[in-house]
Amino acid sequence: MRLWIGLCLPQLPLEVFNPNWSADAGSVVLEQERVLVASSAARAAGVQTGMRRGGVLMLMPEARLHERSAAREAEALNEVAMALMQYTPLVAQAEEAALLIDIGASLRLFGGIHALCRRVRANLRALGFTAFVSCAPTARGAWLLARRNAGRALKMASLERRLDRLDVALAPPARPFAGWFEGIGCFTLGDMRRLPRPGLQRRCGRALLDLLDAAYGLSPEMFEWIEAPTTFHARLELFDRIENAEHLLAAAHRLVLQLTGWLCAHQLAVERITLLLEHERGKLARPPTPIEIALAEPTWRDEHLVRLLKERLAKQVLDAPVIGLGLQAEQVQPMAPPNETLFPEPGGTEEDRTRMLELLAARLGEDNVLQAAPQADYRPELANVWVPVQQKIRDAARDAQLPPDLHSLPRPAWLLAKPIALLMRNHRPFYGSPLKMASNPERIEAGWWSETQTRDYFIAEGEDHALYWVYRERIVGSGEGAEPRWFLHGLFG
Structure with a gap:
């Protein structure tokens, strides 16, 4: 079954301009000297969409004004797209700050459409964004539903009913002719479908009919999928000087979500990552502080990586304030599918035990959580050494070629x-x-x-x-x- 998820940012989020913005602060985004987005505090002071800069400062002199940046919007949308690749590599960008995701082949893996939508919303919250999420059997149908926050439609019949109730102005090709549609009493997409197609094409052009046919499943849809880069390096600039390492976890989580999507898109698992804490530039410039995390077993799950980062950041003492973060995947390998047994062990899987040891090493220090590594020596006190749990011991164990009867x-x-x-x-x-x-x-x-x-x-x-x-x-x-x-x-x- 072909099923699409549509995500649409209802308005340009203020987090794009300032991730640390507060709903209590008077933050306002301007485009061509007019208000585009305002925080709740600014709206309470009387700031409205379309108001000029002078009017904002008159009502709220302490307002923090930001200019709209197309580059930051594109970066934010790409950040969300990269994180959502953990569910499917088929992610496409649509008009008006929207993303389309083909998740028909992923439903069973993630427990159905309801569970998948909950996970998508949780990832968006962790990234610092909110979006209208919808799903439909067609990509254009999912996009139209997301634009109006009109819910989900899993069957074509329910999709047609929901689309028929949507406003005509929701279709971009119809907006230049809004007055004409209102004059003839055509207010919904359902009314538009009942108009003669030849006359509608002569009046509004072919683009409007193509949009309707694609949304209602009458014509095929073609998209250019977003491709994940060959190597991973993500960076996030902070809008405040952070002096406590524990306060960096939320920003680091945003980078880890992007890493998770990149790993799933390439079918890879990571063995070692490096979080770079960037400090002041200019005269007080100093090199970034690296936090390296080596994993005993490769993983592509964000939950485990975030737990390890939490433990490491809790022990990190900052020598200088942090103004930015960077995340690099230093060592990766092909993803190994999980080995599902018919009767799972009651004590947990080997992966669960490995994660517990890695968490202990991050909390207590790598030198305090050790494992045995056999050595090729007959002397009992030298036949074994203790090494950190992250260190690979397969080679050492293979080199310890002692006689078979010694082990008995x-x-x-x-x-x-x-x-x-x-x-x-x-x-x-x-x-x-x-x-x-x-x-x-x-x-x-x-x-x-x-x-x-x-x-x-x-x-x-x-x-x-x-x-x-x-x-x-x-x-x-x-x-x-x-x-x-x-x-x-x-x-x-």
Whole structure:
């Protein structure tokens, strides 16, 4: 089923000019010296659309005036389009600050049209924008419904009923002839469809009929899809000096949403990102402060990235105020589809456990959350090193080519950081009680390239039936009367 979502910004949002604007502030956007958009406080003071600059300043001398910028509008629309590519790569730009999204193939993946529209609205709120959202079986139909905020129509029959009730002036080709349509009593698109097509074409041109045919599904529609760039680098300029790193999270979330859309459009997953905190320019210029986040497992979900950024920003101390943010995808790889099992594990998936470890590393520090990395060494204290959870250990594990029978030998759950020398009583090692050997010896000889170690390891049992891993240090080159030394190296659970 072909289904389209139409998004239309009802008016030029003030966030395009100032992301930190407040509804309580008197912010006004001017176009050709006339009011285009005003905040609620400005409207309460009497500012109206179309009023001149002098009239605004007379009513509200403290009003903050902004000039309309076509470049910023285009950047804002492109920002929204990039974020929405996480749902489908088929995103097109329409007239009058609108976007059209072909989501027919994405409905089942995101739980249906209602759930998908909720997600789209949530993304728009996170980006700092509001929009009229509609859906229809045709792109032009979705655009017309979004322009009037006329709701959703999932079937052609309901779409025709909704379109027939829309105002004639909603169609751009009909606006120059608004007086003529009013004179003949044609007020809705339904009235327009009942007019003779040859006469309507001679009076208004072919563009109006093409728009009606496309909206009502009578002719095919062709669009030029927005293409995601080959590499990702997004930047956001702040309109205030931020001195607390935690206050940067909302702006960073906007950049992460764009990254999510870019990753989905290219079917990629990110392994490492860098958030650049830009500082003052000019005489007080200083290089940006980078915040790098390395992931143990590649991801393309914005929720996990935002949580990690939240933890890192909470610990970040700013040496200078921040006036802008930049986000770069440093390392990506092809997206791996999720492995759905018939009976999910009750303890969560491997991805859930990895995300928990990454969150702990971001909160406690990378050096405080470690994982074991086996090494190709027979000496027990050197057969493993502890590395951060973000570090890949597959290569190290593959290089640790020890004999297969070594992995079947018993090893204690607790290996002491430094062996403890044992006392000798009646020619037997003593640790709380005399120890009785409960296994055959396992001889380990290694380290000739640095410091030779020659040991015989035993499993020893105490009088309380606790098991210990002890070794007898072989004395090479000494006389026969030399007494061997015993050491405790590990404890069994």
